[in-house]
Amino acid sequence: MDDRVKKVLVIGGGPAGMEAALKIGQAGFRAVLVEREPDLGGTLRKLVSSFPRWENPADLVGVKVQMLEGNRNIERLTSTAVLTAERFERGFRVTLKHLNNGGSREIRADAVILATGFDLMDASVYGEYGYGIYPNVINSLEFEDRLRGWKEGAESIPKGIAFFKCVGSRDRSKGFPYCSKICCMYTAKQAGLVKDLFPGAKVYVFYMDYRAAGKGYEEFVRDVIEKKHVRYVRGRPAKVLPEKGRLLVRAEDTLMGIPVEVVVDTVVLASAVVPRADTRALAKMLGALTDEYGFIEPLPYTAVRSGERVFFAGGCGFACETQGALQQGAAAAAEVIAFFNKS
Amino acid sequence: MDTEIYTPLRLDEIDSALQRELKEKIDIDIETCLECGKCSGGCSNGHIFDYTPRKIVQLVKLGDEETLAGMDALWICLSCQLCLDRCPSGIDIPRILDYLREKAVTRGVKASRPDVHLFMELMLEEARDKGRVSEVPLMIRFKRKTGQYLKDAGLGFKMFLKGKLSPFPSRMQKPEGLKKLLSERKSEKKD
Amino acid sequence: MQVKRVVQPENKIPEVPQSVFLFRSCTGSLEYPGTENAVRETLRILGIEAVMDPDQTCCSGYLLTCSAHKPEVSLAVTARNLALVEQKNLDTYTFCNGCYGYLSELSHILLHNPAYLSMANDLVARWGYRYEGRTKIFHVQEMWYRLRERIAGKIVRPLKGLRVGVHYGCHYLAKQYGILDDGGYPTFHEELIELMGGTPVFYKERQLCCGYAVGRGFTHREEIVQPHLYKKFRSAREAGVELMTTVCPGCNVALDREQPNLNRRYGEDFRIAVIDLAQLIALAIGVLVQKLGFEANTMPLDDILKKIAPEKGS
Numbered sequence: 001m002d003d004r005v006k007k008v009l010v011i012g013g014g015p016a017g018m019e020a021a022l023k024i025g026q027a028g029f030r031a032v033l034v035e036r037e038p039d040l041g042g043t044l045r046k047l048v049s050s051f052p053r054w055e056n057p058a059d060l061v062g063v064k065v066q067m068l069e070g071n072r073n074i075e076r077l078t079s080t081a082v083l084t085a086e087r088f089e090r091g092f093r094v095t096l097k098h099l100n101n102g103g104s105r106e107i108r109a110d111a112v113i114l115a116t117g118f119d120l121m122d123a124s125v126y127g128e129y130g131y132g133i134y135p136n137v138i139n140s141l142e143f144e145d146r147l148r149g150w151k152e153g154a155e156s157i158p159k160g161i162a163f164f165k166c167v168g169s170r171d172r173s174k175g176f177p178y179c180s181k182i183c184c185m186y187t188a189k190q191a192g193l194v195k196d197l198f199p200g201a202k203v204y205v206f207y208m209d210y211r212a213a214g215k216g217y218e219e220f221v222r223d224v225i226e227k228k229h230v231r232y233v234r235g236r237p238a239k240v241l242p243e244k245g246r247l248l249v250r251a252e253d254t255l256m257g258i259p260v261e262v263v264v265d266t267v268v269l270a271s272a273v274v275p276r277a278d279t280r281a282l283a284k285m286l287g288a289l290t291d292e293y294g295f296i297e298p299l300p301y302t303a304v305r306s307g308e309r310v311f312f313a314g315g316c317g318f319a320c321e322t323q324g325a326l327q328q329g330a331a332a333a334a335e336v337i338a339f340f341n342k343s
Numbered sequence: 344m345d346t347e348i349y350t351p352l353r354l355d356e357i358d359s360a361l362q363r364e365l366k367e368k369i370d371i372d373i374e375t376c377l378e379c380g381k382c383s384g385g386c387s388n389g390h391i392f393d394y395t396p397r398k399i400v401q402l403v404k405l406g407d408e409e410t411l412a413g414m415d416a417l418w419i420c421l422s423c424q425l426c427l428d429r430c431p432s433g434i435d436i437p438r439i440l441d442y443l444r445e446k447a448v449t450r451g452v453k454a455s456r457p458d459v460h461l462f463m464e465l466m467l468e469e470a471r472d473k474g475r476v477s478e479v480p481l482m483i484r485f486k487r488k489t490g491q492y493l494k495d496a497g498l499g500f501k502m503f504l505k506g507k508l509s510p511f512p513s514r515m516q517k518p519e520g521l522k523k524l525l526s527e528r529k530s531e532k533k534d
Numbered sequence: 535m536q537v538k539r540v541v542q543p544e545n546k547i548p549e550v551p552q553s554v555f556l557f558r559s560c561t562g563s564l565e566y567p568g569t570e571n572a573v574r575e576t577l578r579i580l581g582i583e584a585v586m587d588p589d590q591t592c593c594s595g596y597l598l599t600c601s602a603h604k605p606e607v608s609l610a611v612t613a614r615n616l617a618l619v620e621q622k623n624l625d626t627y628t629f630c631n632g633c634y635g636y637l638s639e640l641s642h643i644l645l646h647n648p649a650y651l652s653m654a655n656d657l658v659a660r661w662g663y664r665y666e667g668r669t670k671i672f673h674v675q676e677m678w679y680r681l682r683e684r685i686a687g688k689i690v691r692p693l694k695g696l697r698v699g700v701h702y703g704c705h706y707l708a709k710q711y712g713i714l715d716d717g718g719y720p721t722f723h724e725e726l727i728e729l730m731g732g733t734p735v736f737y738k739e740r741q742l743c744c745g746y747a748v749g750r751g752f753t754h755r756e757e758i759v760q761p762h763l764y765k766k767f768r769s770a771r772e773a774g775v776e777l778m779t780t781v782c783p784g785c786n787v788a789l790d791r792e793q794p795n796l797n798r799r800y801g802e803d804f805r806i807a808v809i810d811l812a813q814l815i816a817l818a819i820g821v822l823v824q825k826l827g828f829e830a831n832t833m834p835l836d837d838i839l840k841k842i843a844p845e846k847g848s
């Protein structure tokens with residue numbers, strides 16, 4: 001029996017990684033939380049507001065960071081990335097690189113939790129939408145920046161905004177066949193926020209369906225539609241064209257079966273969720289399974305275990321909302337703890 | 344000069360006046376429509392409507408008053424209330440149709456089914472004149488106005504023989520009060 | 535899933551051939567013989583021999599677009615035409631989007647349905663033909679883009695900033711796979727225009743179909759085709775388009791020949807000349823203006839020729 005305190009490397013400091021590191025630290029094991037950005041929080045740091053309760057994500061991040069800082073079992077390494085990783089004895093040997101001063105450091109870990117999170121697909125394949133061609137066609141993460149700018153009192157007041165859902169998702173031809181799960185909810189959030197900030201703006205959401213499968217989710221979306229008066233139009237838009245300095249959207253209102261048009265200032269694309277670029281390489285180094293899209297794949301009959309001593313949580317496994325990331329982080333930590341207690 | 348150029352409907356230029364009107368005047372908020380189609384699925388006459396109940400609500404959202412005033416569904420709806428009964432949001436579609444029908448008639452829009460409109464008007468006339476609506480006088484009025492004298496004549500005769508049709512209509516004792524009430528309403532509506 | 539739809543021209547045409555079979559277009563060669571000539575001359579200047587054959591027939595696309603008959607009826611015609619090309623061991627180059635679309639589609643049907651192939655070959659065997667699927671189908675616009683550097687090196691009449699609005703037409707980009715550009719937002723013609731010194735104009739209805747819809751021009755000219763074209767030309771005029779280019783004689787007919795009727799009906803003054811991209815390239819690389827057959831164009835090219843080819847004032 002090994003008397004040394006077991007150590008877990010958690011790659012990724014978003015909600016999944018933070019929760020995992022926290023639970024491991026609280027259980028009495030050591031955790032090294034590695035995050036390539038200068039601050040913890042992952043994608044949460046880019047977000048303005050959250051569903052279903054319109055809470056500020058920064059508050060959640062603040063709470064978690066405080067708890068992490070208060071736990072001496074947890075080492076937080078920000079601005080740090082994993083350079084190499086390989087199996088070594090009954091664990092891993094990992095080289096970490098500091099992204100600012102270029103220094104590197106080697107650590108040993110008895111287990112690894114991958115929590116590298118997600119990214120959004122590059123929507124420029126959709127030439128018909130003009131992403132990368134028209135400056136005001138942006139994706140939903142880029143739109144969060146605009147929302148923050150507006151909240152802090154930015155200049156341009158939008159007269160009209162159109163949100164396109166399922167850009168790249170549910171698309172066998174140019175995108176991915178899967179559903180990215182979170183876009184219906186975050187689009188409702190973004191649309192609702194615009195109406196809160198600018199009640200006079202015309203806000204449209206072009207959808208095929210809206211998937212609100214969670215506690216308080218359906219009510220959230222109905223609220224955005226019925227109380228904030230965001231106009232939902234059923235029909236996947238076909239084309240975005242320039243119209244006298246603004247943008248013209250062509251779609252069909254499938255419920256009536258008639259083509260419709262709308263002229264707006266900004267088009268926001270809810271692009272498909274994809275795993276972050278470095279996930280596949282990391283998975284290979286650590287011996288974790290991945291699926292055809294690069295998402296980490298669980299072993300049969302498990303939820304968060306992807307290989308021998310390798311676990312995962314959050315967006316790198318598939319699109320999930322904050323709550324899901326926290327849950328998966330805790331689950332991965334529980335798996336690790338159980339594993340350690342057994343050996 | 345013909346400047347016909349076909350362009351699709353511009354959503355940002357539609358007038359939501361009708362939607363607001365329904366909310367203010369008859370307290371129906373169609374924003375709560377989930378677009379599920381349960382109303383259309385169970386509509387008694389849905390298969391012969393030109394616009395099914397779900398589409399009718401969508402037309403209100405699109406502000407298309409012209410289509411709504413001229414559509415066939417306005418006059419062949421049976422008011423069976425199944426749509427209202429089944430709607431998960433409780434949207435009172437029959438009431439919406441009543442409202443639209445009244446509005447169309449007031450504006451003078453020709454009904455898609457003139458006989459239906461005529462029948463309703465004659466029924467009100469009967470009520471106004473006699474205080475009660477009796478079948479035989481109403482039928483006589485209708486047949487005079489439409490010239491359909493021989494239609495259902497055989498059936499009518501059989502009913503008369505069985506004592507189901509009375510040539511002597513019952514009258515209200517003091518019809519003047521009702522007459523006054525109805526004419527007040529009529530002039531009120533004209534304002 | 536993310537399948538590669540767009541191919542690089544160097545992958546589609548790895549080696550530039552010395553001779554190609556130029557597939558004559560019924561509408562092209564009859565309505566705009568200048569286009570056919572421009573294609574031949576341009577190919578010649580670029581170092582490629584264009585082989586033609588009077589035995590070739592129409593691709594039958596005209597009737598197919600009208601939906602006059604089922605595609606199966608055109609299979610033997612396609613087999614014969616392509617067998618004719620295969621006898622010469624060449625690849626097939628068309629200069630009409632319609633021919634390109636239909637030859638590609640029909641040859642695909644033949645090569646993936648053995649029953650159809652044997653039926654077609656049985657028929658055409660009577661005249662000694664046999665289609666094997668050896669000849670590949672291209673459109674000359676692909677060759678222009680493939681040889682864009684060669685073209686750029688041969689410009690003698692730069693376009694001097696001429697505002698050109700491209701019309702891609704539908705049937706090339708509609709193929710979606712194995713084409714040179716994304717149907718969502720194509721730009722390869724505009725690149726050629728820029729190379730020649732012109733100003734490409736991205737007018738709003740750039741990707742709108744020409745509305746020719748072979749047959750509708752006869753049956754529904756006023757109801758459908760004219761309002762449709764009006765939308766296109768209004769958008770082109772608003773953006774300041776001086777010249778429109780096409781790569782399909784069908785489109786050329788619709789856009790060129792209908793303008794006077796539009797002007798009459800809508801009280802307008804559209805004066806946008808419409809020529810084939812090959813004619814524009816030929817003009818830029820110095821082909822004699824007489825050889826380009828602009829007399830066949832309804833909308834006059836005088837102003838444009840004055841600007842680009844002043845030596846032949848026309």
